[in-house]
Amino acid sequence: MHIVDTTVIILYFLFIALVGYIARRKVKTQNDFFLGGQRFKKFMMSMMFFGAGTNTDQVVAVTSKIYQVGLSGIWYQWLYLFISPFYWLKLPIVRRLRMMTTADFFKERYSKSLGICYAVIGTITVAVNIGLMLKGTGFVIDAISLHQLPANWAILAVAALFVFYGVLGGLVAAVWTDAIQGMLTLVLSFLLIPFMLVKVGGMSSLHYQLEQVRGLTHAFSLVSPGDISVLFIFTITLNGLVGMFTQPQVMQTGGSCKTEMDGRTGSLVGTVLKRVCTVAWAFIGVGAIYLFPGLSHPDLAFGEMIRALLPVGLMGLMVAAILAAVMSSCDVLMVTGTALFIRNIYRNIITRELTEEKFLLISRFVSVGVVLLGIIIAFLLPGVVAGLELFWKLNAFTGFAFWAGLVWKRANVSGAWASIIGSVTVWITLEMLGASLPVQMLSYIGAGFILLVIVSLLTGKYPSRDTERFYRKLRTPIGADPELDVIR
């Protein structure tokens, strides 16, 4: 790497370390650490939604899949496209729940044991997500460095960097850096396009070379019958909708806004920006089909494009932007995993008595543990696309229990347990039988839904004062009733 590129990267990290240090001084309570003191407005929320939801593994997964199947691989990121409008409806709910973690939902609506169950699944999901991001970043750096910095070493280096300021500053540091890094990610997404078009001779030439010369008629198709069919798109969309509320970081990203409208607007702007960026990544993937046929691993496509196309200086900026993207997302996830473990496992099983100082100290140790788990998973994952598919599934297992708890008063703890255990069992069975992804998803979604409804109806009502309080919270915006605003 050129000295100019190295200088750009070093300057960038000095700047980010300074941001982490300043953010640390703002963190005094659990609420500050996990929900950023619930004081983020529209701009910060937009950047948080964009930054936390946009990371290198997604760029790598999309370009990798497009490299294999053509433009239809874009659905590996657009799975949430049809679900995105639901974010507008989701935000005020998440805020009104007045909870720090998704496991708090299961504990309050159903039972303590179900809260612990979600905390375990959620912590694993967080670790898989961190592992996925580290894996994606590792492949990019591996390719850029001409394999001089192998993926595994790159994973360790990136993990050390984001732990440094995330552990210091919690969500405040994560959101501040998201704002900066969100903008750099935008740069990342569009920087390559003009260089690629010059290299391939424009869009007409790209069409001609891929479709006429190489006979890849599917290269520009948004649907490919063999791989990404309409059924596949429908299935992953449905799966995403089921798991929409049970992504572990939902309470952090949705609950940290100052007002409901700040959160809604942030989700809209951040999501639209992300979908637009996906389009840029998609065409980079199509360019890679033409420029780099026969790569040893499809996950290397994005890194190869960066290395081959960008001039000195801009490559340094690109590497900084890539690291920025993964660090901002991993930070939010690290805080989420820590919150799940401390609030819903440690406090429920070991001790409830924790001073704020001791709480923050333990939180920082647990953060490191969550990241270590993520690193182990990164080493174990065969590839980014396989990791992404696992992540989708993990979110959906607890999805129906959440949805039912929200909209159906009759849903009870037995139904929720049956739904979660049934979904996981069906998935494991079909995975062992080698069933395709859509078959697996439709089966465990169906099983989860049917079991929840039937078992809830058969086992009777579980009336409780807490359930009434739960639904009263959903009907009451924050600030309207001080008694409801107390986070238990």
Next chain:
Amino acid sequence: MMSRGAKKRAVQYSDLILVDLLHLDWKNFFKRYRVDFFGFIIFLLLMMLVIVGTYLIKNIGA
């Protein structure tokens, strides 16, 4: 015993579509859920715009 009409009156609505999903206040739908509903539609249109935009871009030079 509570009459059917009294039971219906006892339903407590929020201003959020997803919370009231199984018992929506259809009578006052646009008044009660206007922020949810119109925001959802705008969001949906923006997403459609992204798909149409991608379709148009991919056809450049075809």
